[in-house]
Amino acid sequence: MTDTPADNGTDTADSRDYRQTLFLPKTDFPMRAGLPKQEPLWLERWEKLEIYRRLREQGAKKTRFVLHDGPPYANGHIHIGTGMNKILKDFVVRSRQMSGFDAPYRPGWDCHGLPIEWKVEQAYRAKGRNKNDVPTKEFRAECRAYAGGWIDVQREEFKRLGVAGEWDNPYTTMAFDAEAVIVREFLSFVKQGLVYCGSAPVMWSPVEQTALAEAEVEYHDKVSTTIHVRFPLRGLRHDGSAIPSSCIGAHVVIWTTTPWTIPANRAICYSPDISYGLYEVTAMGESEFKPWAMPGDRLIVADNLWEETAAAAKITRADRIMSVDPKGLVCAHPLANADKYWSYGVPLLAGEHVTDETGTGFVHTAPGHGAEDYVAWMAHPEWHDRNTPVPQTVGEDGAFYENIPLFGGLHIIRVDGKKQGQDGPANKAVMDALILQNRLLARGRLEHSYPHSWRSKAPVIFRNTPQWFVALDRPMQDGRTLRDVAVKAIGDTQWTPKVAENRIRAMVEGRPDWLVSRQRAWGVPLTLFVEAGTKRVLNDPKVHARIIKAVEEDGADAWFERPAAEFLGEEYDPEAFEKVTDILDVWFDSGCTHAFALEPRPDLKWPADLYLEGSDQHRGWFQSSLLESCGTRGRAPYDAVLTHGFVMAGDGRKMSKSLGNVVAPDDVAKKYGVEILRLWAAGQDYTDDLRISDEILQTSVDAYRKLRNTMRYVLGALDGFSSSETVQHDRMPSLERWVLHRLHELDGIVREGYAAYDFKKVYSALFNFCVVDLSAFYLDVRKDALYCDRPDALRRRAARTVMNEVIDRLTAWLAPIMPFTMEEVWLGLHPSDTDSVHLRTFPDTPADWHDGSRAERWQTIRRLRRVVNGALEVERREKRIGSSLEAAPQVYVTDPSYRAALAAEADGDVDEYLAEIGITSQAYLIDGEAPQVGFKLEDVADIVVIPGRAVGRKCARSWKYSTAIGADSRYPDLSPRDAEAVAHWDAMNA
Incomplete structure (x- = not known):
């Protein structure tokens, strides 16, 4: 029946009210x-x-299943992305537990590194204090307290999401035992000879004054000033031979989006596969200002890019004089006449990275400020200064060193104040100097994707600095390289979705050595001693053991607080060694979580069954954990990795407070409930x-x-x-x-x-x-x-x-x-x-419940019912009937499978069973074509329904129409079935 009876349903006023005899649903469930x-x-x-x-x-x-929690940063309230991540993890853990596994879940937090240190620095600045004036011990204590406070906040926010876990005993990277393990793991790489100090351009944040890893960088659009610069061609090639007479007085033209790097230029790169030409300017276009090119100027540019270069310089006509082979050419620095600092020659070097897709076909090369520049420059030691093969021009704060003529002290990026992160005065000063030397050919503006620090949101620069690296291609103790072991481990891991495997493999195969040092204060230090003068690493197991023991006792602070002699022991003179004070990359910290959160616990397991994080962690935690574990244990710390996408606003845009499209987990919990x-x-x-x-x-x-x-x-x-x-x-x-x-x-x-x-x-x-x-x-x-x-x-x-x-x-x-x-x-x-x-646990389901043949028959019956329901809906809409129980449809079928299905499943008469399934008082299944137009559905052409009204009287209890109403004289207004039920009820309640 489709409704609960609300009246006695009879035509007589003195009929009995049968509602109390109905067995209606009853529950306190709201x-x-x-x-x-x-x-x-x-x-x-x-x-x-x-x-x-x-x-x-x-x-x-039971068999154990362990999902290892990727640690969120302990700074700030959780957002919808971290909330969804924890919910997905809870789905995994709960479902595995109910599937019959033992599925413990130990949550954790990442407590070191720039995000937390940056917040503490901001708090100091608000009080008028400079971080550099604060004792290291005090500053680190503030960072520890800050992280601890946010752990407590986030713990309650995660628990509010219904996430079950070992919340009273989470792991943290700042726990003393964890810091000791991180030190131990790092020293394991030192022991294998994989840790070295190198000098190479790295992404550097002038605002935060530290090197950044790729995982700490995000890309945003930035409008940069572009310049075309003329490098005067010298009269002799590198081998001493003369250049063609037509090239005397000519200039090689470069194009760059970073004018401030011109003072650091040491070379120009070209491609042997590109056609270059010497062009003589014959006419200039009109301009609001005096153009920087003049008729008679001779410029060397890639042929495919001449039109683009000419347009930028307002050149309207020019003659191509000859083809030019750049090999062996040498230029003067465009600022050579401004100061003898730039009196060196600028060689043209072949470079695989040079194309003629944009620019001029020549790439200005500042080896201290670009990865490709560095590679190209280091491949030609004949041009190097033995003392400083890569010149240093920019300091930690993003300002030119004071010894750099014309530009000393000028900032590339503003590091403080209201304009923090904006371009500093360096770019303009360099362009002004080029104009004064008549070396600027053109300038413009370009909006492009540019790396920014994910914490300060300020642009970063490439800056050559001494840093510590873990080598990926040096043989380890077993003869294999870390890269080889990691690539194999990727293939041995189950990745979901499958495309993730190709993504991380490409990253690992193509990545440079692992930059592990940061110039910060809060974190686990690189617990290294180097020989004074030589910078050679002291690799002594006894020293390592003393360092690890000290960190176990007092945490990483011990490295800063205890004297060097305590670690070096009697074997070494403290005066002969220097203590490295850089801290480890925070990704190295979190890459070690498997070693201190899983391995020591007998109730957990190593390797983990699953790591589950966002897709950005292919270059973050997934990869740092992979490299760390492969370097110390020869395999990945996980058997499977599951990744999810990012949570965007409803319109597909990134969430931001300025757009007003942020959806916070706490807001959802308060408005709808976490279950939603x-x-x-x-x-x-x-x-x-x-x-x-x-x-x-x-x-x-x-x-x-x-x-x-x-x-x-x-x-x-x-x-x-x-x-x-x-x-x-x-x-x-x-x-x-x-x-x-x-x-x-x-x-x-x-x-x-x-x-x-x-x-x-x-x-x-x-x-x-x-x-x-x-x-x-x-x-x-x-x-x-x-x-x-x-x-x-x-x-x-x-x-x-x-x-x-x-x-x-x-x-x-x-x-x-x-x-x-x-x-x-x-x-x-x-x-x-x-x-x-x-x-x-999930209940076992008896095998004999499976009945495929019955399921097929019920699929047929339900198709029949769907057409009947469609016909009755039309009758109700047209108000020809109220309840479906007033109907007695005639159902015409041309396919015998319908009757066969009903006959096989019916407990009795087929027509009565059809009425029961269709919730009508009567129904009639008729084999053959319908004699007149009836109701049918487009996708079920072999069923036609002719609606009709039910015959008989209406049962006062069930509301079904029947010709047998009153067959039981005790209940003249009931059907036989209902009369039997009421008689039973009366007897039970007598």
């Missing part, structure tokens, strides 16, 4: 969830019951970027309401259910057996989906089952039996038996995704002060 208020109460309950501890006890003898956020996460293809907004979340709200209503109805229908009602599978009606078959199918889908981390597949399958199979079909059909059959009737008992099996499985299957609501449903069915749905 329709409204009140998630924002109720979820914290569930969290309190789980903590009081020590659910996590009890799970560990239950899993003591978890449903949203479960419904996404997380391997790609995801979108979220209030409108998108509303979809999850609607889905939650449908799921909750289904659960509520089933709980109500099971009121008073006991095991004594249970009907065995082989005695159940066909419809119930079909539901059990669907449960068998779902059992496989759920287990396979969770095992493959395909949460969307699990959620979609269970949602569709609840909404389509249960609410819209099975429960709709069985309402009549549940409400009106006598309590001991086989059909009603079988329905309640099946519904009990349904709720038993749904609460378990959905618990990893909806932990709050499934706990509420489970306890609504099995009240307990100590039990929890999260202490369960």
Whole structure:
């Protein structure tokens, strides 16, 4: 029946009110969830019951599954991306636990490095203090306290998301034992001879005054000043031979987006594969200012780029004089006449990185400020100064050293004040000097993607500095290189999605040596001694052991606080060695988490079964962990890696406060409840970027309401259910057996989906089952039996038996995704002060529930029902009927499979069974073509329905129409079935 009777349904005024005889759903489970208020109460309950501890006890003898938590930075409130990440991890851990594994989860935090130090520096600046004036010990203590405070904040925010774990004992990179392990791991690389001090251009933040790794850099659009600069060609080639007479007085033209690097120029790179020409200017165009080129000027440029260069310089006509081979040519520096500092020759060197796609075909080469520049320059030692092969022109603060003529002290990027991060005066000063020397040919503006520090958001520069590296291509103790071992480990790892494997392999194969030093104060130091003068690393196991022991006792502060003699012992003279005070790259810290968070714990395991983070961690944590573990253990610290995309605003743009499109986890929890956020996460293809907004979340709200209503109805229908009602599978009606078959199918889908981390597949399958199979079909059909059959009737008992099996499985299957609501449903069915749905495992499903043939027949029957429902909907819309029980459709079929399916599944007469399935009072299945136009669906051409009205009287209890109303004289207004049920009710309540 489609509705609950609201009146007695008879035509006589003195008829009995039968509502009290109906077995209507009854439950205390509220329709409204009140998630924002109720979820914290569930969290309190789980903590009081020590659910996590009890799970560990239950899993003591089970196969262990360990997801190793990638540590977030302990600075600031969590955002929607970190929230989603933790929710996905919780899906994994809970589903593995309920699949029969022991799945512990130990969360952790990354506590060192620039993000935290930067915040502490800002606090000092706000108080008018300079970080450099603060004692190191005090400053590091402030950083430690800052990180500790945010750990406490974030811990509660993560717990509010319903994430279960060892929250009372997380790991942190700043714990003394962790710092000691990080030191031990670093010294392991030292022992193998992989750590060396090199001088090469690295990305440098003038604002933060430290080197940055690629993972600490993000790219934003920046408008840069571009310049074309003329380098005067000298009269002799490098070998002493004369240049062609036509080239005397000519200039080689370069183009750059970094004018400030001109003072550091040492060479010009060209490509042997590019055609170059000598062009003589014959006419200039009109300009608002005097052009920097004049008729008669001779310029050497790549032929493919001459038109572009001429347009930039306002040159309207020029003659190509001859082809030019740049090999062996030497230029003068464009500032040579300004100061003898630039009196050296500027050679033209072949470079593989040179193209004729943009610029002039010549690449200005400043080896101290570019990776490719450095490689090209170092390949030609004949041009080097033996003392300083790579010249130093820019200091830590991004200003020219004072000894640099004309530009000493000028900043490239402003490092403080309101204009912090903007261009400093250096660019303009260099251009003014070039103009004065008549070497500037043209200038312009270009918007392009440029590296910025992800913390200060200020542009970075490439700057040559002495740094410490871990070599990737030196043989290790077993003869293999770190790069070779890492590449093999990538192939041995399971990557989800699969494309991630190619991505990280390309990164590792092509990356330079691992830059591990930072010029900061907060972090684990590079615990190295180097010989004074030679800078040779002291590699002594006894010294290493003393260092590790000291850090175990007092943390990394021991390196700064204890005298060198304590570490060096009696074997070495402290005066003969220097202590390195750089700190380790924070990625090295987090790359060691497997060594101190997993390995020492017998209740965890190494390697981890899974690492799960955002796709940006292919160049971050995934890679640093890979390199660290391969260098110390010869393999990756994980068996599988799962990556997810970024969370974007609803329109696909990046979230930002200025755009007002930020969705914060805490706001979602307060407005909707965390369960809605978890449903949203479960419904996404997380391997790609995801979108979220209030409108998108509303979809999850609607889905939650449908799921909750289904659960509520089933709980109500099971009121008073006991095991004594249970009907065995082989005695159940066909419809119930079909539901059990669907449960068998779902059992496989759920287990396979969770095992493959395909949460969307699990959620979609269970949602569709609840909404389509249960609410819209099975429960709709069985309402009549549940409400009106006598309590001991086989059909009603079988329905309640099946519904009990349904709720038993749904609460378990959905618990990893909806932990709050499934706990509420489970306890609504099995009240307990100590039990929890999260202490369960997924129930076993009997193999004999599977019945593929029956499923095919029910697919046929449901297709038949869909057409009947469509016809009845038209009748209701046209107000020809009210309830479907007023109908008696004639259903014409041309395919014999429909009758065969009904006959095989019906408990009796086919027409009566069709009426039961269609929720009508009568129905008639007729083989053959319809005699007149009736209702049909476009996609089901072989079924036609002729609507008709039911015959007989209306039963006062079930509202079904029947010609047998009053067959039982005791109940003249009831059908025989309802009369029997009421007689039973009367006897039980006499």
